[in-house]
Amino acid sequence: AQSVTQPDIHITVSEGASLELRCNYSYGATPYLFWYVQSPGQGLQLLLKYFSGDTLVQGIKGFEAEFKRSQSSFNLRKPSVHWSDAAEYFCAVPSNSGNTPLVFGKGTRLSVIA
Amino acid sequence: DAGVIQSPRHEVTEMGQEVTLRCKPISGHDYLFWYRQTMMRGLELLIYFNNNVPIDDSGMPEDRFSAKMPNASFSTLKIQPSEPRDSAVYFCASSFSGEGWLGNEQFFGPGTRLTVL
Numbered sequence: 471a472q473s474v475t476q477p478d479i480h481i482t483v484s485e486g487a488s489l490e491l492r493c494n495y496s497y498g499a500t501p502y503l504f505w506y507v508q509s510p511g512q513g514l515q516l517l518l519k520y521f522s523g524d525t526l527v528q529g530i531k532g533f534e535a536e537f538k539r540s541q542s543s544f545n546l547r548k549p550s551v552h553w554s555d556a557a558e559y560f561c562a563v564p565s566n567s568g569n570t571p572l573v574f575g576k577g578t579r580l581s582v583i584a
Numbered sequence: 585d586a587g588v589i590q591s592p593r594h595e596v597t598e599m600g601q602e603v604t605l606r607c608k609p610i611s612g613h614d615y616l617f618w619y620r621q622t623m624m625r626g627l628e629l630l631i632y633f634n635n636n637v638p639i640d641d642s643g644m645p646e647d648r649f650s651a652k653m654p655n656a657s658f659s660t661l662k663i664q665p666s667e668p669r670d671s672a673v674y675f676c677a678s679s680f681s682g683e684g685w686l687g688n689e690q691f692f693g694p695g696t697r698l699t700v701l
Contacts, residue, residue: 513588513675513692514627560627571617572690574627
């Protein structure tokens with residue numbers, strides 16, 4: 471079965487600093503990859519997704535992610551973090567080929583300090 | 585569009601009671617998912633439906649859990665009897681497969697926070 475690993479459970483960054491959240495995937499074919507964000511007390515919202523083509527994907531709220539096949543990674547980045555970015559971030563991959571749902575990583579909680 | 589609607593937002597009940605969680609997916613979406621989120625286990629898929637038909641319920645933890653989707657605009661997740669270990673946030677999500685399954689975003693509801701005392 472396909473899976474994703476988010477090695478960092480909790481990250482703290484200063485407001486204005488750059489951010490990189492790690493995601494490693496296990497997938498048998500060319501992967502479809504997703505990043506979701508969950509603000510406190512809210513459901514998950516899609517930040518960006520990768521299907522094919524350009525390996526650098528732009529998303530909402532100034533986030534981007536880069537697909538690196540050689541490293542089986544899809545890391546999420548933001549050049550300058552805002553206090554409102556404090557949330558839980560989830561990487562996801564389809565559980566299998568065909569019409570099957572997503573498998574989510576355990577999530578990385580981002581704290582932003584002044 | 586109102587998005588995915590879940591009710592209630594919060595539920596507190598006593599062990600042994602029946603709990604029913606409700607979900608209204610986004611109109612036109614043909615997939616519906618039920619997830620459970622806990623600190624220990626993260627986000628777990630419980631069951632999902634396609635065109636109102638359950639496709640995979642292997643994530644349902646026990647026979648105490650059941651889910652139905654009587655029509656395209658309504659689904660329920662029922663726990664009977666409830667136990668303290670069922671305390672979690674339960675999310676409903678929906679998606680549309682019209683452009684090809686894997687390309688489509690799952691839209692999540694705000695969740696129901698269940699506490700079983």
